[in-house]
Amino acid sequence: MTASPISARRRRLSVLIRSSGFLAVCIMVTNIATYGFQIIAARILGPSQYGGVASMMSLLLVVGVVQLGMQATASRRVTGAPGQERAIEQTVLRATYRAAIVVGVVMLVASPLVWRVLRLDSIYPALLVAVCAVPLTIMGGQAGVLQGERRWLSLAMVYLALGIPRLVVTTAAMWIRPTEGAAMAGVALAQFAPAIVGWWVLRRRTPPAGAIGPVKPVVVEMLHGSFALLGFFALSNVDILIARNVLSDHVSGLYAGGLILTKAVLFLPQFVVIIAFPSMSAESSRRSALLRSLALVGGLGACAIAGSWLLSWLAMIFIGGPDYAEIQDLLWVFAILGMVLSVLQLLVYSVLARRSRLSAYLLWIAVVAVLVLGATQTSVAGLVWTVLSVDAALAAVLLTVTFWRLSQPPTTPDPNPLPNQ
DSSP states (O other), rough: HHHHHHHHHHHHHHHHHHHHHHHHHHHHHOOOHHHHHHHHHHHHHHHHHHHHHHHHHHHHHHHTTHHHHHHHHHHHHHHHTTTOOOOOOOOOOOHHHHHHHHHHHHHHHHHHHHHHHHTTTHHHHHHHHHHHHHHHHHHHHHHHHHHHHOOOHHHHHHHHHHHHHHHHHHHHHHHHHHHHHHHHHHHHHHHHHHHHHHHTTTTTTTTTOOOOOOSHHHHHHHHHHHHHHHHHHHHHHHHHHHHHHSOOOHHHHHHHHEEEHHHHHHHHHHHHHHHHHHHHTTGGGGHHHHHHHHHHHHHHHHHHHHHHTHHHHHHHHHGGGGGGGGGGGGGGHHHHHHHHHHHHHHHHHHHTTTTHHHHHHHHHHHHHHHHHTTTOSSSSHHHHHHHHHHHHHHHHHHHHHHHHHSSSSSHHHHHHHTOOO
């Protein structure tokens, strides 16, 4: 008599952990761990050393556009060809490994430039950024396949492996030696964990003979997607690079502390983008998925802004404590910047889902505007208000363009991901 209730509970638990809701929880845990690392780094290293780490993490986000471009490409292709997942998977993974090698080599060659531009203590942290780029790119193709197949449990494990090891390993490294080099060594070591988990969950999946398609179309689509994502991540990270070059080490460190809150608000609704992207890739559900996602992203952002305004003293604890007290009155502005960036991120993925390219150029125009206007600022307040103004204007334009495009009838069918179909 007791076996049946136990079996029912096990079935319910199995359904729960394989649901998109469980993935959302795991992504939020990963984001908490990721920003827990930044909070701990800000406290252990102090404003001067943390400014260097923050700038390298921002650079790593920009480098990660190849990973995200591959993830979006894989997810869209798998979604568009039900029943052919294994063939697409193998094609995507072949392209992913090649892209990882190229990105790693490029960052290795660029490491002296990274060292000089970011004003790091030595070249070794810049070399570690190149090491991070390889498993980071590999993770992108793996996650894209799992996302397109809606294998939420496996994808959740990949994301957990991205955040928790970084928090644990990097904290230990900084505790032993509180330098920017030790911090990046911990990040580099932990970055291999999600790629290993991705390999494990995708092992032994052999497609039918002759079903694997050419790599070139995947790479071309990935490059187009990466161009738009690079524009977004350049826009969302160029301000810390400006701060490192136009403000003093102390003031740029204060700005980096404020960006902890910005990035927390930006990535808080990341699960919305990941879960909604397959639906945004389908013509029939594209508009409704975007509307629901915008409502959820806006709601979460509004809560974060209200919290940073009413509980700024509590927010200060999480961005580094008394050393960053000079920016307490600006925390709500950093939170607004994070919400605007989260809306922009969702709109960029909507662009990728429908394979539109025009909107990507608007992102790069905004990057140029931030560079030009930001270079004239001399304070934390001036820089954050300048960046927020440019980003808000871009969000308004992209919203208008996106909904106008979605209101138009499709002119051509979405191409099949495999060229032999």
